[in-house]
Amino acid sequence: MTVMITGGAGFIGSHICVELIQAGRNVVVYDNFCNSHPEVINRIRRITGTAPEVVKGDVRDVEALISALSAHRFSAVIHLAGLKSVADSVTSSAEYYDCNVVGTLRLAQAMQQTGVRNIVFSSSATVYGEPDVLPLREDHKLAPFSPYGRTKLQAEELLSDIAHSLPPLNVVILRYFNPVGSHESGLIGEDPNDVPNNLMPYISRVAIGRLPVLNVFGNDYPTSDGTGIRDYVHVVDLAAGHVAALDHVHKQKVLKVNLGTGRGTSVLELVDAYTAVSGRTIPFAFAPRRAGDIASYYASGDVAEETLGWRARRDISDMCRDAWNWQQKNPNGYLDQ
Ligand code: NAD
Ligand code: UFG
DSSP states (O other): OEEEEETTTSHHHHHHHHHHHHTTOEEEEEEOOTTSOTHHHHHHHHHHSOOOEEEEOOTTOHHHHHHHHHSSOEEEEEEOOSOOOHHHHHHSHHHHIIIIIIHHHHHHHHHHHHTOOEEEEEEEGGGGOSOSSSSBOTTSOOOOOSHHHHHHHHHHHHHHHHHTSSSOOEEEEEEEOEEEOOOTTSSSOOOOSSSOSSHHHHHHHHHHTSSSOEEEEOSOSSSSSSSOEEOEEEHHHHHHHHHHHHHHGGGOSEEEEEESOSOOEEHHHHHHHHHHHHOOOOOEEEEOOOTTOOSBOOBOOHHIIIIIOOOOOOOHHHHHHHHHHHHHHOTTGGGOO
16 A cells, blocks of 8 residues: 655654554655755654655646656555644745645645545644634534634635545545654654744753743633643654544545544643653743634544544653653754754
């Protein structure tokens, strides 16, 4: 079974490559490396003993996709390639629609032309917007309030429509909550280019001494300690969810599934957990709320369990331990070759 992974050199994609190779699948990475480092392929080989085949290409390039999809008998595509910064999506909206929406459309067209039927798509919990009720179930209303979230929703919608067109596709849409952590080897992990936007890599950089202090955005939310609550999910659990999705994708036209743990953790609880596993002091200061942030949300995992037989196994302590292991072994990310 050969699987194409668009964006396979990125944070989540590299962990999916490892899970798939270890599950005996043949993997082809299709990536333009705009937000990843070629060294990651070498690291995947060091973990699994096998380097995935790599095609350097852009998901908006339909001819390059057709050529890559024609080179093997692909059973499925896992589509992760995309841009993911909420803040950048506000200042560079056209670029986000082009990459995330047009890129998904071109990929679907290339799959239709080459007879590849099955796609697993990386969506995001951000498609829900402000929750009416928690935990978030897949049938909750969808009202994203960033351009990034709207590109994910539009990609979900176009794939769902194409699934019912001719030739049809089978689609599993995975709505990730907050992926964190890294492979237990510490060989692959999250490697943001600039100052991290997200909480866990920011904490890691404070713990290792590359950043002086964590700004905690808001301490007046209606939560237990006043800080924001999220559903952090270990990236290796998330990767296992993709293996389960590949086993399921041919059984149903369109399936939308949350991948989270069902448990909420506040910013201060995450800082405490990281301090406990690292033994490092993590200085923090309260700062104003970040524009567009929601107080609290976490997933219902019922659909994932019932349809994919998947649930997250690793807890917050595991996530912090593995993030810290990666940070310690690679203080400068993939530049530490
Ligand atoms: P990442 O930036 O580490 O990986 C994305 C990969 O896609 C990179 O290797 C990049 O080079 C590649 N890429 C980007 N645009 C491309 C294009 N036009 N053509 C080919 N390759 C391209 O991000 P990640 O955290 O691994 O996220 C993967 C996917 O999961 C994204 O679609 C993201 O929106 C989604 N997602 C991520 C999170 C998160 O918190 N990390 C949460 C929800 C959803
Ligand atoms: N936070 C801080 N300080 C920081 C960074 C974050 O206090 O330096 C807080 C935020 O205010 C929030 C929590 O930590 O309360 C988590 O923030 P992240 O930026 O780590 O994650 P988000 O929930 O804002 O968003 C992430 C991804 C999105 C994705 C979403 C899915 O960035 O792309 O998860 O749930 F869509």
